[in-house]
């Protein structure tokens with residue numbers, strides 16, 4: 001079983017094990033900026049609950065590598081291409097199609113109410129809007145253009161895969177910016193329930209996007225380039 005390697009850089013740890021993103025976020029550990037710090041350095045500096053974090057990290061890593069399909073214990077890398085595509089579309093694309101419009105509507109509400117007291121919301125609103133538009137086009141390209149081709153063997157897909165990987169990088173930058181601008185999704189004291197809900201949803205969006213992009217870049221696309 002994999003356990004959290006404290007000597008690895010924190011940036012590398014989320015690249016190899018994206019399931020750690022949620023754990024780091026739960027404990028307020030910064031894995032984006034300062035990505036060159038070792039895991040040990042980062043968690044010791046950013047949280048008072050190092051031992052709890054390590055227990056949760058080990059659990060998350062074990063759960064991610066032993067994903068249950070048809071009651072067999074399978075890793076993502078053991079999935080057939082068809083199973084991977086099915087999982088991406090159902091879990092990650094389904095999630096985005098449902099949540100992006102909801103976050104967008106709530107974000108506009110908090111901008112109206114709190115924009116004056118918290119001007120950073122203008123930028124957060126703008127970056128989220130751009131990300132939403134980009135992701136919607138991206139999902140369609142994958143579902144309409146790429147995935148059907150991959151299901152049939154994936155010949156001649158290299159250029160399209162590169163284009164989609166570039167789009168993943170762009171989305172990653174927007175997610176980093178959102179993490180920074182929201183101070184790691186810390187709701188200001190005068191923030192209302194909707195404010196809290198938006199930040200909670202943005203935090204889940206970041207964690208889900210890491211798993212989504214990891215599954216595509218490092219597992220699915222790798223089979224065809």
Ligand SMILES: [Fe+2]
Pocket residue numbers: 088092093139142212216
């Ligand atoms: Fe996708």
Ligand SMILES: [Fe+2]
Pocket residue numbers: 138142164168213216
């Ligand atoms: Fe994608």
